[in-house]
Structure formats: structure tokens, C-alpha cells
Amino acid sequence: MAVLKEAVGTTEKPLRVAVVGSGPAGFYAAAHLQAATSLTVQVDMFDRLITPWGLVRAGVAPDHPKIKSVSRMFEKFAKRPGFSFHGNVELGRDIEHAELLQHYHAVLYAVGAANDRRLRIAGEDLSGCHAATQFVSWYNGHPDFADERFDLSGTRAVVIGNGNVAIDVARILALSPAELEVTDIADHALEALRASNISEVVVLGRRGPAQAAFTTAELRELGSLADTDVIVDSAEAELDDLGQAWLADHGGDRARANVELLQEYSRRTPRGGHKRIVLRFQTVPVALIGEDRVEGMDIARTVLQAAGDGNIVSRTTAAQERLECGFVLRSIGYLGKPIPGVPFDADRATIHNDHGRVSDPATGQAIPGVYTAGWIKRGPSGVIGTNKKCAQETVDLLLHDVADGVLNTPLREPQQLLETLKERGVHVTDYAAWEAVDAHERGAGEPLGRPRVKLVRHPELIERARNTRD
């Protein structure tokens, strides 16, 4: 690979960086590049969608508008000079990694982690069992999921997992239509949830209350829902000697607050007549039961054991029970997807990197001009703000490499890449196209008292983007 020989970052020769992915990591990386005032930087951001913001639009729950408002800050970054947005361009489909390197001094991948982990138990492929990722993307109007169908005709749903996404999907299933219809939830989901028969959502965690990964604020919110009782069995909320010792030595403030809250929930008397969210601990699914579709789930009790590294692990016991249910969501983690031509660490499901410099797995050597940030760099953990520090770490290394003259030497101008995409029939959309979609969605929401009514199908998004631009 050609390595940079002349100085870049001057007005005559700006540093040209392609950022792939317009979620928090991509935008924080762009902002940190823009903050390097001693350099002239051109940031071209690519996303496979016409709509930016990644999981802020397609992941964060619709009833959490304050969290989504981080996009206001990203809007400011997008309007700064030297920034361009190229939507509707998928790396690996419309253009290849090697082609990007022909046009930019550096390429920074911030493509997130969109795949889901599987349970690997019998019956997992029965109709009625889905990944929480599908359900979340559907209710948030991600165009790839607009035609998904979820059968909500049964009365009990089971959510497997003990993280914030599990809480999000349980809450969305429990909220009343009146609570949902003031949000920007996709219309198709609103309609389906209005007709839902689900009255109980059981959330299963394989370890104890102290090891649950919920943030306390999300857990507390569950307990204050107007039309939902949160049920915790007092025996499951209590910690045994091992649990107490672990909490004292390794637990931290969040685990302590979660345990207190869960014990408080276990003392509550259900109000009745409401939907129920039942939080269960030390239970794992062992098989899904049903002929053509899910009718039930066999779950087993677990016992907790100390692992040598200070962790607590669960061991499945023979004690089993059967839970009738017609709808199952697995929420046990996200996995990154490889980008062809970019080294991938299959064990961690991340791009192979050293603090954000993409490196060759065989030699451990950094690949000049290739970087990564966000979930695809470090794995699917952390809140939106975590990606700021993560992206800054990467961009600091990139800027260090600029100073050392060890970036990539592009052979062509970025404009030529846009021409190539046009020749391939790719309708690349710009930031103004997104603004047109945004204005349309907000306008449609306003008379209904909603933040926006989302456009959820690719052709209608393209049409709106095209109409207003042309």
C-alpha cells in the first residue's frame, strides 16, 4: 500500500477522510477531526441509509425523545464547512474498501454492530421467536424491517436477556396505545401494538439481580409506568452469601442500586388490572416448544458460581418449568459484521484494531490510513456518550499518523468516486436530502402532537429526497 510522502492538511491539500457510518461514533469522529484547527480537513461521511444518526434513530426507544435529541448536536457538526454526507451508499455493496482508499488519505469505519447473537437452543427457529434487533428496528421504522410481521395475539411474551435493550422491548410491549401515539414510533408498529393482546412480559436473566446489566435509570422507569405492574419474586431478589460477597467486592454503585430497587419491587403489591412486567433471575431458556409456532418455553433454574477472575457465572440445573408464551424476543447481544477487505476479529466480532488503528491480524502491524470507532471497534457496549471518547481516541491516533506522514496516498479525487457511484446507478443522497425527509416527517407529526411520522420504506425515502432536491 502507498504511504503518504507529502504534507497534507493544508488549504491546497486538505486531509481527506472518509467516515463510514453516521451513528454517534461517526459523528463524534467527524467533530474531533473538525476540531483539529491547525489542519484543513475534508470529511466525507457515507451511510447505507438516507437517514443519518445510526441507532439514535433506529435503536433508542421512541418514548425516550430526550436521548434522541443528541442528534441536534450532530446536526451542528454536519453543517460545518468541510463536511459532506453521502447517504444510500453501502460499503461492500456499492463500493469496496479498496476503492475508498484510492480516494482518501484515511478511512474510518464506524458501522456499528447490527447482527444479533443466537440462543442455540431447540425450537429457536419457530415462528414467533425473533431477535430483539428485528423488533427494535421494526418499531423504529428502519427501512430494512418495514415489512416484518410480529404476531402479538398471545397474552404472554418472553424477553431473554438482562440489558437495557431487554428493558426497552419489554416496556414498548407494555405501554398503552395512548402512551405510544405521542412518540415517533413507526405507524405500522403503532397499529400492531394497538391490536396487541400481550398482557404479561416475562424478562429472563441467567444470573442474579446483582449481575443484571440494566442501568438503574431504565430499571427505575419500569417501576413508574402508569399502567404496568413490575413483579419480582422476593426469593429471586434476595442474594445468597456468594451474591452478597460479590456485590461487596465487585458490584459497584449500579449493581448495588439495582439490587435495592429490585428488592423494593419485590415488596410491592400489584395493583391488578394492569399489564405486568415480570423480572426473573437465575433462569435460562432450554428449549422452545411448539408445532408450527412458539407455544411455550422450557426454562431451567441456574446456580451461581464464582469464576477465578472475580466474575460470577451461572450453571444450569435440572430443575425445569414450562412457561406458556406465543412471542419470544432474544436480547443477548449484538455482533459486528465484517466489511469485505477489512481485517475482522471473528472472536470479538469487531474490526481487528489496536485502539482504533486497524491492524493486520497476522503481523499486528497497523494498516496505513485505516481506522475504526464505536461498536465495531470495541464491541456492542456503552451508551451514546461512550462513543465520544472512543472516537476521539481513534482520531488522535489518526492525527498523530498525519504528523508522522504515515497515512495512505490516494490516487484520485473524492469527486471521482461520486461519479463512479453514479455510473453504477447508485442514487447518492446528500445532507439536504435528509433535511427534506426530516422536514417532511416533522411536518406530518405536528398536527398529531408527535415529534415526527417516520417514512419507513426505501422508495418513499428516495422519492422525498429526490423531489425536494430537484
Ligand SMILES: Cc1cc2nc3c(=O)[nH]c(=O)nc-3n(C[C@H](O)[C@H](O)[C@H](O)COP(=O)(O)OP(=O)(O)OC[C@H]3O[C@@H](n4cnc5c(N)ncnc54)[C@H](O)[C@@H]3O)c2cc1C
Ligand atoms: C436498541 C438499542 C437501544 C439503545 N438505547 C440507548 C439509549 O437509550 N441511550 C444511550 O445512550 N445508548 C443507547 N444505545 C446504545 C447506542 O445506540 C450505541 O452506543 C451507539 O449507537 C453506537 O454507535 P455506533 O456509531 O458505533 O453505531 P450505530 O449507531 O449502529 O451506527 C452505525 C451506522 O453505520 C451504518 N452502516 C452500517 N453498515 C454500513 C455499511 N456497510 N456501509 C455504510 N454504512 C453502514 C448504519 O446504517 C448506521 O447508521 C442503544 C442501543 C440499542 C441497540
